[in-house]
Amino acid sequence: MAKLSAIGFDADDTLWQNEQFYRLTETRFLDLLSEHGEKKVLADRLLDAERRNLAFYGFGIKGFTLSMIETAIEVTEGRVGTDVIAKILDAGRELLVHPVETLPFARDALERLAGTYRIILITKGDLFDQERKLAQSGLGDLFDAVEVVSDKARVTYERIFTRHADGPEHAMMVGNSLKSDIVPAIDAGGWGVYVPHELTWSFEHAELPAAAPRFRQIADLGELPRLIEEIAGQA
Known part of the structure; x- marks a missing residue:
């Protein structure tokens, strides 16, 4: 041996x-978009986007944040408000500074x-x-x-x-x-x-x-x- x-x-x-902070951010994201679908469906759409984007953005917070934005655009058929996008970006930035x-x-x-x-x-x-x-x-x-x-x-x-x-x-x-x-x-x-x-x-x-x-x-x-x-x- x-x-x-x-x-x-x-x-x-x-x-x-690490993962607990992603889960908390995902919960905030699902709450933001709750009027556009059931949370389980929204979570699945987000996961699909994350998987697709791994080849482009790799692993990490930046790719996760971009996947949240992409999912928001998709599930609202492009009608997502800039205020929602701003809140998603804020959530991503918070991930980058958590203790x-x-x-x-x-x-x-x-x-x-x-x-x-x-x-x-x-x-x-x-x-x-x-x-x-x-x-x-x-x-x-x-x-x-x-x-x-x-x-x-x-x-x-x-x-x-x-x-x-x-x-x-x-x-x-x-x-x-x-x-x-x-x-x-x-x-x-x-x-x-x-x-x-x-x-x-x-x-x-x-x-x-x-x-x-x-x-x-x-x-x-x-x-x-x-x-x-x-x-x-x-x-």
Whole structure:
């Protein structure tokens, strides 16, 4: 078994809260347009727009805000008022300045692992927003490298873990997204440690790779150091 030397961490909803702020903004958006359809239908239209626009805008607040505007135009057949557009833009800007709330055990886990392993932050989304959240989290000094990527796939982990460490077979990825953090990291030859979050965007859902030898699941980051000790002891 290859010796573990590097640990990658997802950021949003792994180290700090994120999805809850999107959900609150979406609720405001649905309230704004409630006279134009049932909220479930409006939410589905927004999700469709987000999925379509990923190829153009990528992940993050800017793409989400543009998708809300596009949905408002579509469901009102172009009759949406400028006051509504202004409120959507305000909601998007508020997302960009919300306080960072680190999740339980995040700092403790990073501090216990730093110095023994190469610690790498691997996150996707708006560069400006991710840099802001990292700075406000107070966790930045604990990372040996930070990578903000447009998407996460097998080749992403191959490239990052080869650039900053000893390759994916000696690495682990920790995150709350099966689709982005766990499955592609395992496909690259690494470990994937799934830390479920109560709120995860539906786009990030995937089948649990329970049969994969390098898959593990923990309840929270407080369990991570002991898990890593067990894995390291097997190497």
